[in-house]
Every structure is written in structure tokens, then in C-alpha cells.
Amino acid sequence: MDSLADIQLPNTGQLAIPLYIIGILIEFGLVCLGKAKGQYERRDAMTSLLMGVGNVATGIIYAVVLIAMMQWAYSYRIFDPGITWWSAVLCFVLDDFRRYVYHAGLHRIRWWWADHVNHHSSQHFNFTTALRQPWTTIFTGSFLLYLPLAWLGFHPLLILFVGGINLTYQFFVHTETVGKLWKPIEFVLNTPSHHRVHHSNNPRYLDANYAAVLIIWDRIFGTFVEEREEDVPKYGLVQNIGTFNLFFVAFHEWISIFKDVAKPGLTLRERLMYMFAAPGWSHDGSRKTSWDLKAQYVRKHPDQSGMPGLPDLVAKNDGSAGRVQPAE
Amino acid sequence: MNPILLVVLIVGGLILIDLLLRFARTPPSGQLESETQAVDQLCREYPELDASDVSRVVLTADRRAAFVAMTSGPAGFVSGMGDRFVVRQLRPADIREAVPEAESALRVRFNEVALRPMRFEFSDSAERDLVLVLLGAARGPIQTT
Numbered sequence: 001m002d003s004l005a006d007i008q009l010p011n012t013g014q015l016a017i018p019l020y021i022i023g024i025l026i027e028f029g030l031v032c033l034g035k036a037k038g039q040y041e042r043r044d045a046m047t048s049l050l051m052g053v054g055n056v057a058t059g060i061i062y063a064v065v066l067i068a069m070m071q072w073a074y075s076y077r078i079f080d081p082g083i084t085w086w087s088a089v090l091c092f093v094l095d096d097f098r099r100y101v102y103h104a105g106l107h108r109i110r111w112w113w114a115d116h117v118n119h120h121s122s123q124h125f126n127f128t129t130a131l132r133q134p135w136t137t138i139f140t141g142s143f144l145l146y147l148p149l150a151w152l153g154f155h156p157l158l159i160l161f162v163g164g165i166n167l168t169y170q171f172f173v174h175t176e177t178v179g180k181l182w183k184p185i186e187f188v189l190n191t192p193s194h195h196r197v198h199h200s201n202n203p204r205y206l207d208a209n210y211a212a213v214l215i216i217w218d219r220i221f222g223t224f225v226e227e228r229e230e231d232v233p234k235y236g237l238v239q240n241i242g243t244f245n246l247f248f249v250a251f252h253e254w255i256s257i258f259k260d261v262a263k264p265g266l267t268l269r270e271r272l273m274y275m276f277a278a279p280g281w282s283h284d285g286s287r288k289t290s291w292d293l294k295a296q297y298v299r300k301h302p303d304q305s306g307m308p309g310l311p312d313l314v315a316k317n318d319g320s321a322g323r324v325q326p327a328e
Numbered sequence: 329m330n331p332i333l334l335v336v337l338i339v340g341g342l343i344l345i346d347l348l349l350r351f352a353r354t355p356p357s358g359q360l361e362s363e364t365q366a367v368d369q370l371c372r373e374y375p376e377l378d379a380s381d382v383s384r385v386v387l388t389a390d391r392r393a394a395f396v397a398m399t400s401g402p403a404g405f406v407s408g409m410g411d412r413f414v415v416r417q418l419r420p421a422d423i424r425e426a427v428p429e430a431e432s433a434l435r436v437r438f439n440e441v442a443l444r445p446m447r448f449e450f451s452d453s454a455e456r457d458l459v460l461v462l463l464g465a466a467r468g469p470i471q472t473t
Contacts, residue, residue, distance in 0.1 A: 014334060021341040028345070032352050041410040042349035049342055056338075123412040128345075241442035242407060242414040252441045259441070300375060 009083075009157050012164025020171055024127045027177055031126070036177035038126050045128040047244045051118060052131030054250065058138065066143040070159060073150035080153050091154040092162040092213075099166065099212035102145050104223065107207050107290075113279045114253035115140050121249060123236035125199050130174035135250045169213050174199075180227070190215045193227045200233030203297035204309035206290040225309035238280070238293060358408025359391045366394035370404040373415035377404070386459055389432075389449045395459045403462040407446065416443070420464025432456045436463070 030036035081087035106116035115134045122129045149159050173195040180186055180193045190211040198209040208225035211218050218224035227233065241252060248255075260274040270283040280289035288296070291311070298305045298313050306312035360366050363385035371377050377398070384397040396404030402417040416422070418438075425437040432453045437445045450456040 017334065017337055017341075021337065021345075024341075024345060025348070028348060028352070039411070040349060040352075041412070042346070044410050044412075045349055046342075046346055049345065053338060053342070123409070236412075239416070239442070240409065240412070240414050242409055242446075243442065243444045244410070245444065248441065248444065255441045296376060 009161040010164075012161055012168060016164065016168040016171070019168065020127070020131065023171065027127050027175060030177055038176040039124055040126060040128070041124060043244045044122055044124050045126070047246065047249060048122055048128040048132035050246055051135070051249060052133050054135045054246065055131075055133035055137075058135045062138045062143065065138065066146060067156055067160075069143050070146055070150040070156035073147040074153075074156055077151055077153040083155055083158050087154065088158060088162060091149065091158050092166065094149060094152070094154075095159060095162050096166060096211075096213050097217060098145055098149065100210050100214075100217040100221075102142060103210040103212065107210070108278050109276055110253075110257060110279050110281070111275050112140050112142075114257055117237065117253045117279075118249050120199060120237055121241050123240055125174060125176055125196060125233070125235045127171065127174055129199070129235075130171040136254065166212050170195075186215075187219075188216055189213060194218075194224075196233045196235075197225050197227050199235050201236055201238050202231055202234055203293045204228075204231060204304070204307065205233060206238070206293060206309070208309050238288070238290075357392070358411055358413050360387060360394055360406065360408070360413075361391075363387060363394065366396060366404075366406045369406045369413050369415050370396050374404070374417060377401075384458070386450065386455050386462075389451050393446070393448055395462050397458075397462050414443070416440075418463060423463050426460055426463050428453075428456060428460065434459060 027036070027038065028040055031038040031040055081090070106112045115136045118134055119129075119132050122132055146159060150156060170190070173190055173192050175192050176196065178192040181191050185191060186193065190209070190213055194209045194211065194215050197205045205225055208223055209215065209218050210223055215224065241249065243249065243252075257275055261271045266274075266283060273281055273283070278289045278291075280287045280292065294310050295313065298310050302313070304310050305314070360369075366385055366387065367379050367382050370382075371379050381399045381401075382396055382404075383399050386395045386397075388394070392408035394404075394406045396406070398404065402419045402422075405416045405418045407414045422439055423436065424439045425435075427435045429435050429447070432450045432455070433447060434450070434456050435445065435447045448456075448459070450459065
């Protein structure tokens with residue numbers, strides 16, 4: 001195999017940093033001058049940016065593990081497409097699908113949610129929110145999801161290269177300054193409108209639009225919800241955190257998991273469920289999952305039953321309410 | 329990219345953005361204009377609640393937090409967080425400690441990791457003691473307005 005030193009591909013992640021700074025300054029300027037929609041709050045923005053710095057620092061360890069594992073998997077590759085324009089495009093598409101699958105898991109498995117929750121913990125939605133990234137990704141084991149790409153024969157550096165482009169694109173969808181784009185773009189690509197839905201805690205918008213670049217994955221797998229004018233996105237968590245302290249922003253959900261798991265009187269299954277079931281699961285029903293919140297919303301607004309993002313609570317002939325149960 | 333240049337860019341960017349945010353026009357802080365706003369925030373976060381079930385609202389002296397007594401169910405809590413609010417329903421089990429301080433202050437520690445300890449100053453000791461009752465940290469009648 002070519003050694004990493006033999007292959008020259010731009011470090012797209014690093015090269016994007018000046019873009020991020022310029023983007024934030026432009027967005028902030030437009031918002032301040034009243035030329036565009038959006039809001040900035042100093043402590044929120046600085047928390048987001050410092051979480052990004054921490055992510056870069058902790059990402060070094062993650063990158064070492066990731067590259068080592070990808071090199072190992074690549075040595076057993078099935079195909080050898082090399083590094084060409086078409087292998088780059090194919091790798092990009094497959095990596096984007098990988099990101100979709102991983103992102104869905106980040107929202108539906110509490111152990112992974114603990115790593116991802118801080119990205120959603122801002123009650124604002126601007127370019128700084130894009131940089132509010134986790135410090136604990138190494139504990140999710142997500143590097144394993146890269147292995148199939150390497151086994152298929154995509155060079156590790158190519159995977160990282162397209163990944164950098166993917167992440168750079170995602171930065172620019174974290175904004176309120178842009179409304180809906182041209183319909184063909186809205187149909188194929190993740191856009192600020194689609195991503196506003198993803199970051200909001202409105203019941204209909206929960207657990208929707210997991211796309212990184214291509215929104216078509218959400219359309220194919222039924223997780224797409226359109227932004228609606230009458231349901232303005234409200235950003236943040238279902239229960240927003242009450243601190244700007246970086247340590248608690250980064251680790252609060254991990255601490256909560258361990259506190260729940262350590263509760264006395266639980267069965268082994270219940271302890272495992274507190275780690276791996278959907279966020280909001282509780283052994284005594286004292287908390288609410290996204291599904292519970294959606295069902296609660298439909299009970300209060302029955303005309304919304306079955307609308308995108310909301311369950312279809314249909315009355316049966318015997319007067320009882322039917323329910324489409326989510327898979328556990 | 330040269331690592332030193334990268335560090336300079338990141339640190340320089342952070343300082344520049346922080347300075348701009350400090351000196352630019354920013355949205356108002358998370359201060360409650362009225363008891364009604366506190367109730368609105370609570371009912372917005374907990375749509376199953378009804379504003380007509382509110383029996384009493386106690387605002388802190390700086391109007392950055394409010395405790396909402398309901399005719400039934402746990403008390404509501406609304407607290408300024410930057411220019412936004414954090415809202416909770418608080419049961420006695422959610423309170424690790426509620427300690428009166430000075431004449432009319434209350435220091436509260438929550439069992440929830442994402443809610444850090446807070447100190448609240450009320451307009452008088454009667455309001456502070458009422459909140460203690462709401463939080464389940466003391467017994468006593470809740471006087472409605």
C-alpha cells in the first residue's frame with residue numbers, strides 16, 4: 001500500500017478554519033446591522049467556539065486511532081479503485097451515507113447521544129453553533145463505522161479528504177440568515193432550512209433530517225420533515241442546559257448516564273437501557289422520549305395526526321386509539 | 329497548514345469574535361418582564377400545562393428567575409440563560425439542597441447535572457420562604473395572589 005507520506009491530498013479540515021472565521025464575522029455583521037435574520041449572544045457563541053477548540057484538541061487522539069484502524073482495514077481491501085475523480089465522488093457519497101446512519105444513531109442511542117447532545121445544546125442557531133462539537137467521540141467507537149469504506153478499497157487519506165469537504169459544507173447550513181433555496185437544491189442537498197428543522201425542539205421536528213450533505217437519505221428512509229412557516233423552529237434541547245460551563249456542556253449527559261446506571265434497585269436490563277435505549281427512556285416512565293413528546297403534541301392537536309414528523313394516532317372503530325409503535 | 333499559523337488563526341479569531349460580541353449591540357439579557365412572561369415560558373416548554381392552573385408567581389429581585397406555583401403538580405422554574413431561558417418543572421426530588429441565606433436569599437443545588445447551583449435574591453423573606461415551600465424544602469401554605 002502507498003504510505004501516507006506518498007499521497008498528497010489537501011487537509012480540507014484545516015484549510016476550512018479561515019473560512020469558518022470569515023463566515024462567522026460576515027454572519028455576525030449582517031445580523032448586527034439588521035440585514036439578516038439571526039441572533040448572537042456572547043456567552044453562547046464563545047461556549048460554542050471553545051467547544052470547537054476542545055474538539056480539535058481531542059480530535060488528535062481520535063484521528064490517530066481512526067487512521068490506524070483504517071490503514072489496517074485498507075490492507076485487507078476487496079477492491080482497489082485508487083485515488084481518481086470518480087473514486088473520490090463515490091467515496092464522498094458512501095461516506096455521506098455513513099454519516100447519515102451514524103447521525104441517526106447519535107439521536108437514538110443514549111450512549112452516542114451523550115457525545116452529540118452538546119452540539120444541540122445551544123438555544124441559538126448560527127455559524128458558531130456549527131463549531132459546538134464534542135470532546136468525547138473517542139468513547140463512541142464511531143471510528144469502526146469508517147472500516148467498511150476502507151475495506152471496500154477507498155484509501156484512508158481519500159476518506160479523510162472527502163470527509164473534510166463534507167464537514168466544511170455542513171458548517172454553512174448552520175444559519176438563520178438564509179431562507180429556503182431553489183427547489184432542486186432543497187430536494188437533493190441538506191440546506192439551512194432542513195438543518196433548522198434538525199436543530200429545533202418543536203415536537204414535529206424532533207429526530208428528523210439527519211443528513212450531512214445529501215438530504216435524499218432522509219427522503220429515502222422516512223426521516224425527512226419540511227420546515228413549516230407556521231411552526232417556527234425553536235432551537236436547543238427538549239430540556240435545555242442551564243450552564244455555559246464547558247466541562248458540564250461537554251460531559252453532563254455522560255454524568256447523567258452514570259448516575260442513572262448506578263441507581264439502586266435496577267435490573268441489569270434497566271441499567272443497560274439507561275445506557276443504550278433512546279434518550280428520555282426511564283425505567284419508571286418518569287421521563288419522555290421524542291416519541292412521547294410527539295404523541296403528546298398530537299393528542300393536543302389531533303388535526304396534526306399523521307403529518308410529517310408526527311405519529312398517526314388513529315381512532316379505531318371501537319373508540320380506542322390506535323398507535324404506530326416505534327421500534328425499540 | 330503550518331501549525332503555528334493555525335494556532336494564531338484560531339486564537340486570533342476567538343479574540344476578535346469575543347471583542348466584537350462584547351462591543352456590538354446584543355439582544356437583551358434573559359430578564360423576565362412580567363409574571364405573565366414567566367407563565368408563558370413555562371407553558372411553552374410544557375404545553376400540557378394550562379396557564380389557568382397557575383396559583384402564584386414569585387419573581388426574583390433581579391427578574392432573572394421565577395418560581396411558579398400550580399394548583400396541582402410540581403412547581404415551575406424559569407431562569408435566564410444568556411438571552412434565553414431555561415425552564416423546568418421542579419419536584420422535591422429534583423432539589424438536592426435549598427438553603428436560606430441572609431434576609432431574603434436562597435441558595436439552591438439541583439440534582440440535575442445540567443442545572444448548576446444558583447443563588448436567588450427575593451424582594452423579601454416572605455417570598456423566599458414561599459419558594460422554599462414550593463420546592464418542598466419547607467412546609468407551609470401557598471398564598472395565592
